[in-house]
Amino acid sequence: MNPSARKTYNENFTEEKYADFLVDLNTDLKNPVKFRIAETPVFLTDDFKDKLVQAGNEIIATILKPDFKELSERAIPDKWRVANENDHPHFITLDFGVCKDETGKIVPKLIEMQGFPSLYGFQVHLAENYRHTFNIHGNQTIYFNDLSKCSYLDLLKRTIIGPYQPNEVVLIDIDAPNQKTAADFYITEGYIGTPVISLADLIQKGNQLFYMHEGEKKRIRRMYNRLIFDEIESDPDIFTKVVDIRQPLDVEWITHPNWFYRISKFTLPFLEGDYIPKTQFLHELKEMPHDLESYVLKPLFSFAGQGVIIDIMDDDIEKIKDPENWILQEKVSYEPVLQAPDGGVKVEIRLLYLWPDGDAAPTLAINLARLSRGKMIGVRYNKDFDWVGGTVAFMHK
Secondary structure: OOHHHHHHHHHHOOHHHHHHHHHHHHOOOOOOOOOOEOOOOEEOOHHHHHHHHHHHHHHHHHHOOOOHHHHOHHHOOHHHOOOOOOOOOOEEEEEEEEEEOOOOOEEEEEEEEEOOOOOOOHHHHHHHHHHHHHOOOOOEEOOOOOOOHHHHHHHHHHHHOOOOOHHHEEEEEOOHHHOOOHHHHHHHHHHHOOOEEEHHHOEEEOOEEEEEEOOEEEEOOEEEEOOOHHHHOOOOOHHHOOOOOOOOOOOEEEOOOHHHHHOOHHHHHHOOOOOOOOEEEHHHOOOOOOOHHHEEEEEOOOOOOOOOEOOOOOOHHHHOOOHHHEEEEEOOOEOOOEEEOOEEEEEEEEEEEEOOOOOOOOEEEEEEEEEEOOOOOOHHHOOOOOOOEEEOEEEEO
């Protein structure tokens, strides 16, 4: 992390500024932010940024292979398979822990990946508020590939809206206004004009979908999908109450739900590189590692860290009845590289890619960062700490 920028930031930080920052962040938002926002952004060195970009390029190369769909076919649970899948994901997110390698160098290590959107709207708003309140220098940016706010939003519009009118494309989630990420939904609506609706708002006529817009039924051409099927697992009868979106419908998905599974923990065993922890499908293990304490067990079909076994006991593996749905991954040790006023904090960086129709490959566009003092990254594991939570990384232009 950039020591000069960190020193300047910490010397000028006050709790009063942070309180003002949170007020400004929530001002004029339809839904206040429902998750903790950290006291500070992250400041990347040029060297670490280059390593992140290299790591991302190596992973994207695997996704671009002609046989990737064939490799990832088993990843999609039959009950959540959705018709009319397209040929590429419109969003890819890669999560890297900031770690120390065996030579003592600070390096990124891949933790998770998703073929699913993240906070593509909120991160712009967040960075602008950090910059305004804490006077972050204009030579610092949150964008990759020489993007500016204007060109980034153009790329976002091209990805999500494509050839349609904004009101023909809806952002959809199960219960959109009450999601933790609702602030991102409405910020995105403000930036590109996509209405925010819930699953129950869908109206089906034949194989077409509609929603109510200014008192009239409006045809939906595209759905900007923010719905994760894991979240409706507890209600097996949900598609008797609302439109069953798994059926063949005359609508485009941005991005298609099947990509959530194709690009996920399932993909990790197919990856290689200096920044990829060794990962194997549990059922393909020829022999158990003698140093199990150096590994973590992860279920393939869960999200937000649920079900992960960090400290593996001897009988944990024996208890697993479906080893084909689990991976054994080399444990990654986060290095507390970010200096808070009272000590080091662990950092995770998420690279966010956009892949509009017509482009040959995805574009690395923007980032998200998370700070942690707990055993795992994530809001639920850091409830009693400060200088933790959601943030963004700034880099030299």
